[in-house]
Amino acid sequence: MSDASAPVAHQHAAPTGLLRKYVFSLDHKMIGKQYYGLALVSVFLGMILSWLMRFHLVWTNAAIPGLRLLSKNGAPGGVMTPEYYLSLLTMHGTLMVFFVLTNAPFAGFGNYFLPIQIGAEDMAFPRFNMMSFWVTFVAFLVLIASFFIPDGPPISGWTAYAPLSAVGKDAGPGLAWGQNLWAISIGLFCVGQLLGSLNFIATTLDLRTKGMTLSRLPISTWAWFITSCIGLLAFAVLLPACVLLILDRVAGTSFFIPAGLVISDHLQPHSGGSPLLWQHLFWFFGHPEVYIAIVPAMGIVSHILMASMRKPLLSVKVVYGSMIAIGFLSYMVWGHHMFLSGMNPFSALVFSFPTLIITIPATIITMIWIGSIYGANLRFHTPALFSLGFVSVFVAGGVSGFFLAQPSLDIYLHGTYFVVGHFHMVMGVAAIFGILAGTYFWFPKMSGRMMNDTLGKIHFWLTFIGVYCIFMPFHFLGFAGNVRRYSTFVDDYLQPLLPLHKFISIAAFLTGAAQLIFLYNLIYSRFKGAPAPENPWEATSLEWSTTSPPPFDNFGGRHVVVKRGPNEYGVDGAHGDFIMQDSPEPEPAAGD
Amino acid sequence: MGKLLAVVLLVIAIGSAIPILMHTWWMPEDISSHGYMIDKQMSETMAESGIAFVAAQLVLAGFVAMFGDKKNGRKATHLPGGAKAVVIAAIALVGTEVLAPLPIQVQAEQFGFYFRYAGPDGKFGPLHPDKIDEGNQNFFGLDPANDVESRDDIIAASLVIPVNKPISLMMHAKDVGHSFYVRELRIQQDFVPGLDIPMHFTATKVGKYEIVCTQLCGLGHYNMRAYLEVKSQEDFDQWLKQQSQ
Numbered sequence: 001m002s003d004a005s006a007p008v009a010h011q012h013a014a015p016t017g018l019l020r021k022y023v024f025s026l027d028h029k030m031i032g033k034q035y036y037g038l039a040l041v042s043v044f045l046g047m048i049l050s051w052l053m054r055f056h057l058v059w060t061n062a063a064i065p066g067l068r069l070l071s072k073n074g075a076p077g078g079v080m081t082p083e084y085y086l087s088l089l090t091m092h093g094t095l096m097v098f099f100v101l102t103n104a105p106f107a108g109f110g111n112y113f114l115p116i117q118i119g120a121e122d123m124a125f126p127r128f129n130m131m132s133f134w135v136t137f138v139a140f141l142v143l144i145a146s147f148f149i150p151d152g153p154p155i156s157g158w159t160a161y162a163p164l165s166a167v168g169k170d171a172g173p174g175l176a177w178g179q180n181l182w183a184i185s186i187g188l189f190c191v192g193q194l195l196g197s198l199n200f201i202a203t204t205l206d207l208r209t210k211g212m213t214l215s216r217l218p219i220s221t222w223a224w225f226i227t228s229c230i231g232l233l234a235f236a237v238l239l240p241a242c243v244l245l246i247l248d249r250v251a252g253t254s255f256f257i258p259a260g261l262v263i264s265d266h267l268q269p270h271s272g273g274s275p276l277l278w279q280h281l282f283w284f285f286g287h288p289e290v291y292i293a294i295v296p297a298m299g300i301v302s303h304i305l306m307a308s309m310r311k312p313l314l315s316v317k318v319v320y321g322s323m324i325a326i327g328f329l330s331y332m333v334w335g336h337h338m339f340l341s342g343m344n345p346f347s348a349l350v351f352s353f354p355t356l357i358i359t360i361p362a363t364i365i366t367m368i369w370i371g372s373i374y375g376a377n378l379r380f381h382t383p384a385l386f387s388l389g390f391v392s393v394f395v396a397g398g399v400s401g402f403f404l405a406q407p408s409l410d411i412y413l414h415g416t417y418f419v420v421g422h423f424h425m426v427m428g429v430a431a432i433f434g435i436l437a438g439t440y441f442w443f444p445k446m447s448g449r450m451m452n453d454t455l456g457k458i459h460f461w462l463t464f465i466g467v468y469c470i471f472m473p474f475h476f477l478g479f480a481g482n483v484r485r486y487s488t489f490v491d492d493y494l495q496p497l498l499p500l501h502k503f504i505s506i507a508a509f510l511t512g513a514a515q516l517i518f519l520y521n522l523i524y525s526r527f528k529g530a531p532a533p534e535n536p537w538e539a540t541s542l543e544w545s546t547t548s549p550p551p552f553d554n555f556g557g558r559h560v561v562v563k564r565g566p567n568e569y570g571v572d573g574a575h576g577d578f579i580m581q582d583s584p585e586p587e588p589a590a591g592d
Numbered sequence: 593m594g595k596l597l598a599v600v601l602l603v604i605a606i607g608s609a610i611p612i613l614m615h616t617w618w619m620p621e622d623i624s625s626h627g628y629m630i631d632k633q634m635s636e637t638m639a640e641s642g643i644a645f646v647a648a649q650l651v652l653a654g655f656v657a658m659f660g661d662k663k664n665g666r667k668a669t670h671l672p673g674g675a676k677a678v679v680i681a682a683i684a685l686v687g688t689e690v691l692a693p694l695p696i697q698v699q700a701e702q703f704g705f706y707f708r709y710a711g712p713d714g715k716f717g718p719l720h721p722d723k724i725d726e727g728n729q730n731f732f733g734l735d736p737a738n739d740v741e742s743r744d745d746i747i748a749a750s751l752v753i754p755v756n757k758p759i760s761l762m763m764h765a766k767d768v769g770h771s772f773y774v775r776e777l778r779i780q781q782d783f784v785p786g787l788d789i790p791m792h793f794t795a796t797k798v799g800k801y802e803i804v805c806t807q808l809c810g811l812g813h814y815n816m817r818a819y820l821e822v823k824s825q826e827d828f829d830q831w832l833k834q835q836s837q
Binding site: 276314372377388400416464500 | 593594597600601604607608611612616617618619620629630633634637638640641642644645648649651652655656659660661662666667668669670671674675677678679681682683685686701702719721722724726733763765766767768769771773775778779780781782783784785786787789802804805806807808809810811812813814815817
C-alpha cells in the first residue's frame with residue numbers, strides 16, 4: 001500500500017487511430033464518457049417508457065401514435081395490451097436501475113475523475129477497464145434486442161421473481177426468449193461491474209500520487225471506493241443467480257421451481273426448488289444496489305456542496321464513517337424486501353432492526369449537510385442548486401423508508417404505490433439529482449466548455465418542483481391502498497383515485513419535457529459553450545489543477561505532489577478563500 | 593436565489609403535509625380485530641416522520657436563505673457544536689423511534705382466487721396437481737372418487753366468513769407467486785409456490801370488501817381479484833348450508 005508511490009509510467013501511449021481513441025479506448029477519461037453516454041441514452045429511453053406507461057394508466061383505451069410500429073402484438077392499433085404494459089415496466093426498471101443509476105454516478109464519473117483526483121495517469125488495469133465498458137455495452141444491446149423479438153420483453157418486472165421468470169413460455173408473453181435475453185444481459189452486466197469494481201479498488205489503493213494519503217482523498221473518491229467494495233460483493237451474488245435462472249430455463253434444473261405447479265394447464269416438469277431462494281439471492285444483491293446508486297451521489301454532492309458553501313463540511317471523517325457503516329449494514333437488511341414472502345415472521349424482526357439502525361448513519365450524513373450550510377457563503381450556481389435539491393429529496397425519500405422498515409406497516413403498504421414513491425424518491429430522483437449536479441459541475445472539465453447557467457437554473461426549477469408533483473402523490477395513493485404494477489385500475493375502490501393519477505401523469509409529461517432543456521444545453525454547450533478556465537468553481541481537488549479538458553496523461557507529464565487535504569475552503573489562500581491540494585503555498589495562519 | 597429556493601422548499605413542505613393532515617387520501621376504515629394496532633403505529637410513525645420531514649425542509653430553507661454569498665468577504669463559520677452536536681442529535685432523533693379458528697384454504701392462480709371449506713367432516717381432501725381441470729371446475733385438483741375427505745369439500749369464488757370469528761387461511765399457490773391484500777383487514781401476504789402459508793385474522797365488521805393481488809403474476813395481474821364477504825354467524829351458517837347442497 002503505497003501512499004507515496006513513485007510516478008507510474010503510463011502503461012500505454014496516446015492513441016492516434018479513431019478506433020483506438022474513441023471506440024476501443026484504454027483511456028479512463030474516454031471510458032468514463034462512454035459510460036456516461038450509455039447512461040444518457042438509457043435514461044431518455046427509460047423516461048419515454050415511463051411516459052407511455054403513465055399515458056396508458058389514465059387514458060387506457062386511447063391509441064398512442066407510433067406505438068404500433070414498435071410492437072404489432074404489444075400495441076395493436078396503438079393501444080397498449082396489459083402484457084405490453086408489464087413489458088415496458090420491466091424494461092423501465094431494468095434500464096434505470098442498471099444502466100443509469102449504476103452506470104452514471106459510479107462507472108461514468110468514477111472512471112473519469114477517480115484517477116485524476118488521486119493524481120494518477122490512468123486506472124490500474126486499462127484493458128480490464130475497456131473490457132468492462134464493452135461487456136456492459138453488449139449487455140445493453142442484448143437487453144434492447146428483446147424489444148424486437150416476436151413476443152417482446154419479459155413481463156416479470158426488474159426483480160424477475162421466480163417461478164414467473166423461471167418456467168418459460170407457459171407463464172405468459174415475453175417469458176420465453178424475452179426472459180432469456182434479460183437474464184443473459186444482467187449476467188453480462190454483472191461481469192462488467194465486477195471488472196470495474198476491482199479496478200477502482202486497485203487504483204485507489206495503489207496509484208495514489210506522492211502525498212495523497214487515504215485521509216487526503218477527496219470525498220467523491222472515498223464514495224467511489226466504498227461503492228466499489230459494495231459492488232464487488234453484490235454483483236458477485238447476482239451473477240451466479242442469473243446463471244442458475246438460465247439453467248432452470250434452458251437446462252431443466254429446478255433451483256427456483258418447486259413440484260406440482262400447474263401453469264397454463266401444464267403440470268411443470270420440475271421439483272425440489274424454492275422461489276424464496278431467488279428472492280434471497282436477488283435482494284442480497286438488490287439492497288446493496290440501492291447504495292451502489294446513492295453513495296456515489298452522496299460523494300458527488302458533498303464534493304460540490306463544499307465548493308459551493310466555501311467551507312468544509314462540519315466533519316468529513318464522520319461522513320466517511322457513516323458511508324462505510326451504510327455499506328456494511330447494507331448486507332444485513334435484504335430481508336426487509338421479503339416481509340410478506342412467507343419466511344418465518346421472526347426473521348422479519350431480525351431484518352427490521354438493522355434496517356432501522358441504517359437510518360442513523362443516513363440521518364447523520366443528511367444533518368451534516370444541512371448543519372454545514374449554517375455560516376456558509378453559498379454560491380447558487382446550477383451544480384449547487386441540484387446538490388441542495390438532492391438533500392431535500394433525499395430527506396423525503398428517507399423518511400418514507402421509516403414506514404416500510406416496520407413489518408407491521410409494510411404489511412399494509414408493501415404492494416402499493418407508497419413503495420413506488422419511496423424508491424423513486426430516494427434511489428431514482430436523489431441519485432439523478434446527484435448525476436445532474438455532477439454533470440453541471442464537471443462538464444467544463446470534461447469538455448473544456450461551460451454549460452449555460454441560465455438554462456441550467458430553469459432546468460433545475462422545473463425538475464425540482466416537477467419531481468415533488470410526481471412522486472409525493474405516490475405516497476398518498478399508497479395510503480389509500482392503490483396497488484402497484486397494474487396496467488389498468490378496474491377495482492371499485494381505485495376509481496376515486498383516478499384524478500390523482502391524471503395529475504401525476506401530466507406532471508410526468510411536463511417534468512420529462514423539461515429534461516429536453518438539459519439535453520439541448522448539453523449538446524449546445526459541447527460545441528458552442530464559453531471556453532472553460534482551468535478551475536471555474538475555485539475548487540481544491542486535483543482535477544482542477546490541470547487543463548480543461550485534461551491531456552491524455554492527465555497532468556501533461558507533471559508529477560503532482562499533494563500537500564494537504566481536499567477541503568481547504570474558507571481560508572486565506574493566495575488566490576482567494578481556498579487552497580489547492582497541490583499548491584506549494586504555506587499553510588494559512590488560521591483557517592477555522 | 594437562496595430566498596426563492598427557501599420559498600419553494602416551504603411550499604413543498606406545506607403542500608406535502610396538508611393532504612396527510614386532512615386525510616385526503618388515507619386508509620379505509622379498519623374492520624379487523626388486530627388492525628387498530630397497525631393504525632396506531634401508522635399514526636405514530638407518521639407523526640415522527642412527518643415532523644422530521646417538515647423540520648428538515650424548513651431548516652434547509654432557513655439556512656439557504658440566510659447563508660447566501662454576500663460577496664462582502666464574510667468569514668465562513670461553523671454551526672455551534674459542530675459535527676458532534678449533529679451526530680448526537682441524529683442518534684437521539686432516530687433512536688427514540690425504535691416494539692381455534694375456522695380453517696379455509698385459498699388457492700391463487702393466474703388470474704383469480706378460489707376458496708375451499710372443509711365441509712361437515714372438518715377435513716380437507718388431498719390435492720393432486722395432475723387432476724387439475726379448469727374445464728370441469730376442478731380448480732384444486734381434488735379426487736373425490738378415491739379420497740373420502742374431498743367429497744364434502746366446498747369450493748367458492750368469494751371468501752365468505754362469519755364476523756368476530758378467528759379465521760385460519762391456508763394460502764396455496766397453483767402456479768406462480770401472488771399476493772392476498774385486503775386494505776380494510778390491514779392484511780397483505782404473498783403466496784409462494786411450494787410453500788403453504790397459514791394466516792390468521794378476525795373480521796369485526798359485516799360487509800363486502802375487495803381482495804386484490806399485489807404480487808406481479810403475469811399479464812392479467814391487474815384484473816386478479818375476488819370479494820371478501822363478512823356475514824353474521826346466522827347468515828354464514830345459512831350460506832354454508834346452501835353451498836353444501
